[in-house]
Amino acid sequence: MVKPPRLIAWELTWGCNLSCVHCRGASTSEIPEGELSTYEAKHFVDEVAEIGDPILIITGGEPLTRKDVFEVARYATDKGLRVALATNGTLLDEDVVRKLKDAGVQRVSISIDGSTAKTHDEFRGVPGAFEGAMRGIEYLKKGGLGFQINTTVTKRNLDEIPDILDLATEIGAEALHIFLLVPTGRGKNLENEEIPPVEYERVLNWFYDQQKHVSIQLKATCAPHYFRIMRQRAKREGIEVSVKTHGYEAMTRGCLGGTSFCFVSSTGDVQPCGYLPVVAGNIKEQSFREIWEDSKLFTDLRDFDSLGGKCGKCGYKGVCGGCRARAYAATGDYMAEEPYCIYVPR
Ligand code: HEM
Ligand SMILES: C[C@H]1O[C@@H](n2cnc3c(N)ncnc32)[C@H](O)[C@@H]1O
Numbered sequence: 275m276v277k278p279p280r281l282i283a284w285e286l287t288w289g290c291n292l293s294c295v296h297c298r299g300a301s302t303s304e305i306p307e308g309e310l311s312t313y314e315a316k317h318f319v320d321e322v323a324e325i326g327d328p329i330l331i332i333t334g335g336e337p338l339t340r341k342d343v344f345e346v347a348r349y350a351t352d353k354g355l356r357v358a359l360a361t362n363g364t365l366l367d368e369d370v371v372r373k374l375k376d377a378g379v380q381r382v383s384i385s386i387d388g389s390t391a392k393t394h395d396e397f398r399g400v401p402g403a404f405e406g407a408m409r410g411i412e413y414l415k416k417g418g419l420g421f422q423i424n425t426t427v428t429k430r431n432l433d434e435i436p437d438i439l440d441l442a443t444e445i446g447a448e449a450l451h452i453f454l455l456v457p458t459g460r461g462k463n464l465e466n467e468e469i470p471p472v473e474y475e476r477v478l479n480w481f482y483d484q485q486k487h488v489s490i491q492l493k494a495t496c497a498p499h500y501f502r503i504m505r506q507r508a509k510r511e512g513i514e515v516s517v518k519t520h521g522y523e524a525m526t527r528g529c530l531g532g533t534s535f536c537f538v539s540s541t542g543d544v545q546p547c548g549y550l551p552v553v554a555g556n557i558k559e560q561s562f563r564e565i566w567e568d569s570k571l572f573t574d575l576r577d578f579d580s581l582g583g584k585c586g587k588c589g590y591k592g593v594c595g596g597c598r599a600r601a602y603a604a605t606g607d608y609m610a611e612e613p614y615c616i617y618v619p620r
């Protein structure tokens with residue numbers, strides 16, 4: 275029996291009003307042919323609800339550029355899914371926030387990639403993006419809709435991460451999720467802006483320490499090494515990793531792609547994650563259940579013993595697993611070893 279996904283990121287549209295330098299999708303205002311219609315989108319929701327009740331993250335592109343976003347979100351809520359929306363924040367206003375609430379959206383993520391307007395706007399390719407995101411956050415607060423901050427870490431903003439954490443705390447975010455750049459899509463151009471492996475180690479250790487001092491929830495996404503580091507640190511501190519000591523993080527693992535998470539593109543391609551451009555199947559051609567349960571790609575990813583290189587030999591492969599997208603970007607093989615890990619398995 276294959277367990278159903280617990281989390282699905284769904285790119286409702288590729289279209290976007292910004293033009294971020296690191297965008298995995300290379301999203302622009304041009305919309306590709308074959309994006310799901312409202313009818314097809316609802317059919318997909320039906321198929322998901324048939325096999326489980328995951329958190330459905332409606333993402334993009336910029337999902338608020340699609341007019342039926344509220345209708346689709348309402349439909350998913352009514353089908354028993356917990357709906358979250360990922361946005362750059364610039365298109366939020368009082369009316370949009372009310373419609374999101376009415377559609378049952380439970381949380382919104384806003385991307386903030388710099389602690390200052392200068393850094394954020396340079397990242398996001400459009401002047402005023404920072405101001406727009408901050409304005410959007412004010413509307414969310416006024417409307418009483420909880421939000422989290424998502425930050426992509428690169429060499430450009432590495433030094434600003436502590437300030438972004440302060441900012442997130444100050445403005446009342448429920449969580450700060452950091453994503454480590456994956457050189458895919460337009461992000462491929464930033465290949466040499468990935469922070470080096472030793473910096474990964476440092477920033478994730480820092481993150482581990484911060485969680486002891488701040489009340490907002492911190493989560494490292496696309497940083498599977500964090501789950502090894504958490505265990506190494508806990509061992510040194512003489513504590514056992516449990517829900518009591520480490521909360522939700524104790525129950526999950528590094529890379530969830532294909533095991534409890536997947537990404538669905540705007541044209542219906544099902545992928546392990548948005549950063550790994552390998553397709554398990556398309557929902558216009560096959561049922562979602564069939565793709566999730568039987569595709570070769572997802573079956574491979576569930577077999578941790580088949581991981582290549584040092585990941586395959588690593589005692590932490592059950593809790594880490596390496597970033598499959600980064601392995602693919604570096605070698606073309608999604609089962610290869612994670613290229614940005616300094617740990618040498620014994
Ligand atoms: C608490 C439960 C959550 C967990 C365990 C979780 C975990 C994850 C995971 C595993 C990924 C995929 C990264 C990858 O491909 O490796 C992801 C992506 C993402 N998550 Fe979360 N997440 C949670 C909640 C949320 C919420 C509530 C939001 C938004 C309001 C959110 C926003 C996002 C976004 C925007 C992405 C990127 C999707 C994309 O565009 O590719 N997450 N999350
Ligand atoms: C959904 C979240 O994913 C981030 N995001 C977009 N492209 C990439 C990439 N190549 N690598 C890591 N994160 C990325 C966005 O900035 C947003 O915060």
Ligand code: SF4
Pocket residue numbers: 290291292293294296297298299300301302334335336362398
């Ligand atoms: S990262 Fe988000 S806001 Fe930026 S271009 Fe891509 S889809 Fe648009």
